[in-house]
Amino acid sequence: MKPVIFDVDTGIDDALAIAYALSSPELELLGFTTCFGNVPVQEATRNTLAVLEMVEKDVPVYEGASQTFKRGMKPQWARLVHGKDGLGNVLKAEPLKRAASGSAEDFMIKQVKERPNEITIIAVGPLTNVARAINKAPEIIPLIKNVVIMGGAVNVSGNVTPYGEANIVADPEAADCVFSSGLSVTLVGLDVTMETLLPLAKMDEWRDVHSKTAHFFADMTEHYIGAYESFYPGIGGCALHDPLAVGVVIDPSFVRTRLMNISVITDGEEVGNTVGNKEGETKIHVCTEVEASRFLDHFLDRMSKVMHSSEFEMEG
Numbered sequence: 344m345k346p347v348i349f350d351v352d353t354g355i356d357d358a359l360a361i362a363y364a365l366s367s368p369e370l371e372l373l374g375f376t377t378c379f380g381n382v383p384v385q386e387a388t389r390n391t392l393a394v395l396e397m398v399e400k401d402v403p404v405y406e407g408a409s410q411t412f413k414r415g416m417k418p419q420w421a422r423l424v425h426g427k428d429g430l431g432n433v434l435k436a437e438p439l440k441r442a443a444s445g446s447a448e449d450f451m452i453k454q455v456k457e458r459p460n461e462i463t464i465i466a467v468g469p470l471t472n473v474a475r476a477i478n479k480a481p482e483i484i485p486l487i488k489n490v491v492i493m494g495g496a497v498n499v500s501g502n503v504t505p506y507g508e509a510n511i512v513a514d515p516e517a518a519d520c521v522f523s524s525g526l527s528v529t530l531v532g533l534d535v536t537m538e539t540l541l542p543l544a545k546m547d548e549w550r551d552v553h554s555k556t557a558h559f560f561a562d563m564t565e566h567y568i569g570a571y572e573s574f575y576p577g578i579g580g581c582a583l584h585d586p587l588a589v590g591v592v593i594d595p596s597f598v599r600t601r602l603m604n605i606s607v608i609t610d611g612e613e614v615g616n617t618v619g620n621k622e623g624e625t626k627i628h629v630c631t632e633v634e635a636s637r638f639l640d641h642f643l644d645r646m647s648k649v650m651h652s653s654e655f656e657m658e659g
Contacts, residue, residue, distance in 0.1 A: 477520070
């Protein structure tokens with residue numbers, strides 16, 4: 344099992360990624376850390392706890408950054424894409440459990456020091472928590488096995504600006520700090536995630552399971568697909584951005600990577616742009632190709648296990 348800290352800004356694709364990770368025996372989930380991004384950090388924490396409750400798993404959740412690494416600005420929230428609650432408006436009640444005491448960055452530091460050269464951090468939101476951890480304790484940089492990041496758009500256009508992907512644009516200084524730190528980084532960006540497509544037709548199959556868990560994920564994901572349809576008419580599904588980052592940790596052969604130096608533009612019209620080149624000493628493993636069909640089959644198989652394992656059966 345690969346020990347993992349999972350850093351999230353829990354919206355819909357984060358929730359899918361969380362369920363995917365929790366249903367994968369290859370991973371040992373040490374804890375979740377939350378960040379602002381799709382929603383404010385307090386909502387990201389609540390949503391993470393709600394997903395854990397829905398899939399009947401008990402993993403600690405540590406709340407992290409509420410604002411950016413340097414700017415201190417409040418970013419815009421992605422309500423249109425992720426719904427008013429960040430989960431496609433499916434939340435019916437507050438989760439019963441609460442976040443663990445302590446900060447996200449301190450949890451990261453403690454875990455890495457206790458298990459040097461073992462832990463992979465999967466980061467699928469703004470990179471603020473990771474940047475804060477390595478800024479506070481730079482001695483952990485060589486002790487982190489890998490940081491697998493859903494973020495960036497190296498050879499393709501961005502999704503919130505023509506140049507920038509949402510997670511990088513939300514906190515470009517944090518991304519720049521992480522990319523230039525010397526950490527071992529794998530970048531799972533729009534170059535590959537936009538090639539993964541979860542079809543709308545799968546939602547009816549999920550509902551056929553007749554469990555509350557299945558309907559929770561189907562209703563949530565259908566909202567997400569609706570948002571995709573408004574941006575990409577006729578697409579008939581949604582990209583599996585955050586789940587692919589999990590998939591790359593489970594099975595690196597899902598993707599092909601290329602070593603590149605990545606710099607982040609932190610101001611001006613192209614803020615958040617992840618620029619790749621062959622020059623420079625810091626090399627990032629940038630995902631450039633994906634076996635999308637094989638990955639989708641794997642993701643769907645693991646999600647089926649989540650939905651069938653729930654004890655929350657539908658009434659009637």
